[in-house]
Amino acid sequence: xxxxxxxxxxxxxxxxxxxxxxxxxxxxxxxxxxxxxxxxxxxxxxxxxxxxxxxxxxxxxxxxx
Numbered sequence: 001x002x003x004x005x006x007x008x009x010x011x012x013x014x015x016x017x018x019x020x021x022x023x024x025x026x027x028x029x030x031x032x033x034x035x036x037x038x039x040x041x042x043x044x045x046x047x048x049x050x051x052x053x054x055x056x057x058x059x060x061x062x063x064x065x
Contacts, residue, residue, distance in 0.1 A: 006039065008046040014038035 004012075016035050019025060026034040041047060051059065 004037075007050055008039065008041050009043055010039040010041040012037050013040040 015037055018033070019036065026036070028034065
């Protein structure tokens with residue numbers, strides 16, 4: 001086990017047990033079956049600062065240059 005660096009604070013409320021025997025699911029289907037954990041936020045206001053997928057992709061493109 002290792003530390004988790006996440007953009008919000010909270011408690012892990014659910015773990016995808018299927019990954020224990022089939023970790024390759026993360027690579028094959030990361031947006032559906034390959035999820036790792038669910039987090040119950042301790043401060044819901046932190047959610048407003050999260051990026052959506054398009055904004056995150058823009059950030060990655062900008063950082064790559």
